[in-house]
Amino acid sequence: MTRMKHLCSALALSATALTTSHAALAAYWNFEEGSGTTTTDSVSNTASDPFEPGVAFSANTAAPTSTSSTSFDGTGRFGVNLNADAVGISGTGAKTIVAWINTTESDKRYFWGWSPTNGLQPGQDLRFGIELDGKLRFEISSGFVRYDDLSLNDGNWHMVAAIINAGDTAGDIDFYIDGDIVTPTGGNTTLVNTAGTGTGDSATPNEMFFGSSGNTNTQYWNGGIDDFAIYDTALTDAQLDDIRLNGITVPEPSSAALLGLGGISLILRRRK
Template sequence: MKTFVPLSPKKCVLAFGCACALAPIAHGVTLLHYWDFEGGYNDKAGASNGTAGAEVSTITGQDGNTGAFFPSAVTGGGAFDSTGYVDIAPATNVSGAFSMSYWVQLPADTSTDGRGIFDFSGDGGDGPQSLFIQSGGNAGNLAFRVDGSGTSNAVAFVTVPEDNSWFHIAANFDPSGNLAVYLNGTPSASVLASGVADATWDVDQYLGAFNVNTLATRGLNGGLDDVAIFSGLLTESEISGLADRSLTPPDLVPEPSTGLLVGLSGLALLLRRRK
């Protein structure tokens, strides 16, 4: 009968490292919501499924699959109605730090209206929103904004391309630090965020437009793809992976059961060899 000798920590790493390295290691980040527009507008990570209006259409997305195209205005004028955007069930109110990742495509045109990319702050409520501004003091900039209660907010501006190409935006919001925005994986803007630590998420939420109850021209007039919301902050390497398409949002948060199964399988194999 052979005597069982426990493996040293170094040997354990060698025994299990190859198998466990197949999945990323989570670091307190949770994928809460993910709209990839593949086969519809459902939330592939949570329960905030979307309903698309009649004027929302499908296009070729950033990865060659399906993306969504949103108009700049709806027929008939007046308030921007639900035919021009994706109305989603309320997303989880993230308490504390969160990250967002999404792809945008903007046409080369001469529009001067603010274009809504997404709005989780309702019509002037609290929460994050993103829009493209073609006129005023921040002309030609994409804005990522987080609104808190009252008048508190943090807004970061990034100059983005207008040539029908897809570009990637990621944002990290740390209520005790900064709101940082990345363009195609590169840090591009950062502003102090500590003044909006009390931000909540409005119940009126939509993709492809913003402030829809006030003006007729609040639609994106462009494409949107792979919108993801995480609790916790993404690392710069994860953001780079999302931007260069070597990672997708689900890749960043492996299911615990998967890692456990791989580890147990490796342990069973090791024990059989030592008998």
């Protein structure tokens, strides 16, 4: 009986750890398709809209486990029509946005954006990219932050992240760049509250964009994007280091099933 109790306790702890890990990874595009004109979120299994001209897969990669990435020539983008709540970017809760990027551009270019209200509501529209000679910038409607001490437009791959704790304002956001958490400048006291829903037009309800434009349609991303992920928690330095060194793993549904009641029942039957 004691051995069985320990076995059930271990299974319960393993199931909890797996569930927590799966919940933390809210959305993930690894761009491993390598061909075609769409890409799929590995968490929700949702396919993107077709790539616009100027967007394609590339064998130029950076992420540790990657064999393919997406390449943008500055003229196109593509959208993903996922509800923001489902991918952990809605509301005032914690979130972390992670990506590998490369570019040689110097002006404002965003590799990702979520803009359901086209900037009309403070704190609801997000854009992540570079500006001012390749300085990393995260924009929120009515505020932004930028890290001025490092240029990323050298044509090399860089792993970057925006770390947002629950209740953060624009000025509270931290960046992770190639192994270090840094404090950007700028911002204001606008609460990050991405609870908006789309109004149609060019930004369909709750649609995210890769290669999102800046202030004009001439500011599409020009460069590469690899292993883009959204977490519904504020990741730590150690967790981001692990992603940078070892890549991102999506828990297998079959493993979760084995740790469920069915798996425990099977083990109990075998021990009789």
